[in-house]
Amino acid sequence: MIDVSHLSYVIADHQILNDITTQLPRNQITALIGPNGAGKSTLLGAIARQLTPSVGEVRIGGENLTQIDPQVLAKRMAIVAQQLHVGSRIRVADLVGFGRWPHSQGRLSAADNAAISDALKRFDLTALHHRFLDELSGGQRQRAFLAMAYTQDTDWLLLDEPLNNLDLKHARSLMAHLRQMVDHGGKSVVVVLHDLNFTLAWADHVVAMRAGQVVFSGPTTEVATSIALSDLYQTEIEVTSLNDRRFALYHR
Amino acid sequence: MQPRHYYMLTFSGLLTLSVGSLFLGAQALTLSGLLNDPQKLQLLLISRLPRTLATLLTGASMAVAGVIMQLLVRNRFVEPGTTGTNEAAMLGLLAVTLLAPDWPIVLQMTIAALSALAGTLGFLHLSRRLPPQQPLLIPLVGLIYAGVLMSIATFFAYQFDLIQFIGVWMSGEFSGVLAGRYELLWLAGALSVLVYFAADQFTIAGLGQGLAISLGLRYGQIVALGVATVSMVSALVIVTVGALPFVGLVVPNVVSRLMGDNLRQSLPVVAGIGGGLVLVCDMLGRVLRSPYEIPAGTIFGIVGAVVFLSLLLGRRSHA
Numbered sequence: 298m299i300d301v302s303h304l305s306y307v308i309a310d311h312q313i314l315n316d317i318t319t320q321l322p323r324n325q326i327t328a329l330i331g332p333n334g335a336g337k338s339t340l341l342g343a344i345a346r347q348l349t350p351s352v353g354e355v356r357i358g359g360e361n362l363t364q365i366d367p368q369v370l371a372k373r374m375a376i377v378a379q380q381l382h383v384g385s386r387i388r389v390a391d392l393v394g395f396g397r398w399p400h401s402q403g404r405l406s407a408a409d410n411a412a413i414s415d416a417l418k419r420f421d422l423t424a425l426h427h428r429f430l431d432e433l434s435g436g437q438r439q440r441a442f443l444a445m446a447y448t449q450d451t452d453w454l455l456l457d458e459p460l461n462n463l464d465l466k467h468a469r470s471l472m473a474h475l476r477q478m479v480d481h482g483g484k485s486v487v488v489v490l491h492d493l494n495f496t497l498a499w500a501d502h503v504v505a506m507r508a509g510q511v512v513f514s515g516p517t518t519e520v521a522t523s524i525a526l527s528d529l530y531q532t533e534i535e536v537t538s539l540n541d542r543r544f545a546l547y548h549r
Numbered sequence: 550m551q552p553r554h555y556y557m558l559t560f561s562g563l564l565t566l567s568v569g570s571l572f573l574g575a576q577a578l579t580l581s582g583l584l585n586d587p588q589k590l591q592l593l594l595i596s597r598l599p600r601t602l603a604t605l606l607t608g609a610s611m612a613v614a615g616v617i618m619q620l621l622v623r624n625r626f627v628e629p630g631t632t633g634t635n636e637a638a639m640l641g642l643l644a645v646t647l648l649a650p651d652w653p654i655v656l657q658m659t660i661a662a663l664s665a666l667a668g669t670l671g672f673l674h675l676s677r678r679l680p681p682q683q684p685l686l687i688p689l690v691g692l693i694y695a696g697v698l699m700s701i702a703t704f705f706a707y708q709f710d711l712i713q714f715i716g717v718w719m720s721g722e723f724s725g726v727l728a729g730r731y732e733l734l735w736l737a738g739a740l741s742v743l744v745y746f747a748a749d750q751f752t753i754a755g756l757g758q759g760l761a762i763s764l765g766l767r768y769g770q771i772v773a774l775g776v777a778t779v780s781m782v783s784a785l786v787i788v789t790v791g792a793l794p795f796v797g798l799v800v801p802n803v804v805s806r807l808m809g810d811n812l813r814q815s816l817p818v819v820a821g822i823g824g825g826l827v828l829v830c831d832m833l834g835r836v837l838r839s840p841y842e843i844p845a846g847t848i849f850g851i852v853g854a855v856v857f858l859s860l861l862l863g864r865r866s867h868a
């Protein structure tokens with residue numbers, strides 16, 4: 298479990314996270330939802346130790362995040378950021394291989410190489426493995442970074458809007474992979490999602506944020522209601538059922 | 550082409566050039582002369598060989614310094630000549646020359662390196678405040694920053710009648726290299742080898758601080774190692790042969806085009822091409838106006854500017 302308690306983050310007089318206390322359950326898919334600028338990326342960054350909170354702490358499995366050696370933490374938690382701005386010319390296979398760095402420090406074993414080709418296959422990158430990152434489309438690049446984090450083989454995987462550039466097929470396939478990693482691999486996933494239908498279809502747990510605060514959180518089936526979601530996004534949203542699946546209608 | 554093809558090409562090119570360099574100069578030197586005349590052997594050992602080695606070491610380590618700088622700043626258009634590193638090293642040297650002229654060269658070198666370090670850190674501090682969406686802003690600000698440091702140096706040099714020193718430090722040339730006067734450059738070479746051992750770390754740092762942290766790297770330590778190396782190398786080169794602008798800019802860009810930015814693969818080629826190109830410039834300088842010499846730095850400035858402009862324009866049409 299990841300325990301966030303009384304977390305605040307202030308930058309240049311802006312209170313971006315305001316006293317956040319919430320729990321992210323182990324061995325589940327947690328969807329982090331909320332309008333633009335709610336602070337989702339900032340919260341994810343604070344959990345992944347990309348930035349230092351002004352107040353409060355994050356515990357992972359009971360251990361304070363700041364007490365964990367960076368190399369050890371890198372075997373327990375991986376993050377794929379929202380902005381994947383890359384200036385370097387790195388080949389897809391090399392990037393994915395860097396995911397093994399925390400485990401092998403650059404000396405790739407046969408098992409490491411097997412993990413890399415498995416990740417390339419899962420994320421449909423085998424044919425692109427020799428390409429440079431700057432020769433890929435946005436979605437292909439996104440998949441390369443996802444494959445890298447997947448190769449890192451951590452207990453926790455944090456993904457910031459991973460569906461952003463993905464087409465329908467790859468979006469669905471990513472969520473299915475996450476589901477499988479959670480159900481059969483004992484992993485835990487936290488994912489920022491914008492499409493409520495993906496949240497309803499795949500997430501076990503929801504943390505909803507607005508203006509730097511948690512508005513509600515809990516099991517998806519219990520908390521993701523028409524009223525709660527309409528209030529969260531300040532727009533009319535209707536949650537309905539179709540063939541035993543829940544859908545959010547908000548397009549018109 | 551595979552990396553090993555590049556390695557073979559680079560290596561055979563370097564070997565050919567080095568042999569050529571040994572036999573090229575104002576005094577004729579032939580293989581039979583070497584075998585029969587001990588004086589010719591002296592010429593080889595005291596002058597030609599040191600000069601060739603100095604040229605290779607300088608070119609290789611400046612190219613390596615350039616690629617490290619580019620990865621740390623995450624910008625293709627920086628090198629020690631556009632980040633104030635060289636100018637700061639020179640300020641340090643100027644201070645030593647003024648205040649403690651009889652310190653041993655190693656101590657002078659240390660002051661120059663520390664001063665270069667401060668200058669580079671100053672630039673990094675500036676560059677972090679610039680918007681990443683405008684990559685050309687960083688080298689522009691760097692050039693202005695370097696210019697400011699340069700004018701401070703010139704001011705003091707002028708006041709104390711040391712202007713000719715600035716000329717020596719700022720234009721790299723190898724005609725004065727003799728055995729016993731270039732050995733500090735081996736240290737620059739050793740630093741480049743050290744960088745190779747941390748090649749993966751630098752490559753990852755080049756992918757961004759967030760990604761480096763996520764992979765468990767101590768980003769601050771990598772930056773510190775990189776900046777320290779770049780400063781040392783620049784100071785060493787300036788003290789022994791004088792600054793060689795453009796090497797650190799052009800060579801990494803060419804190699805990046807050919808084989809990408811995975812340093813573990815590309816660093817040997819970066820070093821090799823750096824050494825080779827500077828050697829070519831030095832050899833050209835020896836023959837173009839023989840018996841006079843043109844400084845290698847001057848020739849590289851012209852060649853480098855042309856190569857770099859074509860890279861810049863080529864990139865535009867590529868994008």
Ligand SMILES: Nc1ncnc2c1ncn2[C@@H]1O[C@H](COP(=O)(O)OP(=O)(O)O)[C@@H](O)[C@H]1O
Pocket residue numbers: 308309311313331332333334335336337338339340
């Ligand atoms: N570097 C920054 N300086 C000032 N404000 C920032 C900075 N980064 C983010 N913010 C602000 O923090 C808030 C939360 O940002 P973010 O976590 O990216 O939101 P989300 O991911 O939920 O869209 C936004 O209002 C944004 O404008």
Ligand SMILES: [Mg+2]
Pocket residue numbers: 337338339379457
């Ligand atoms: Mg965001």
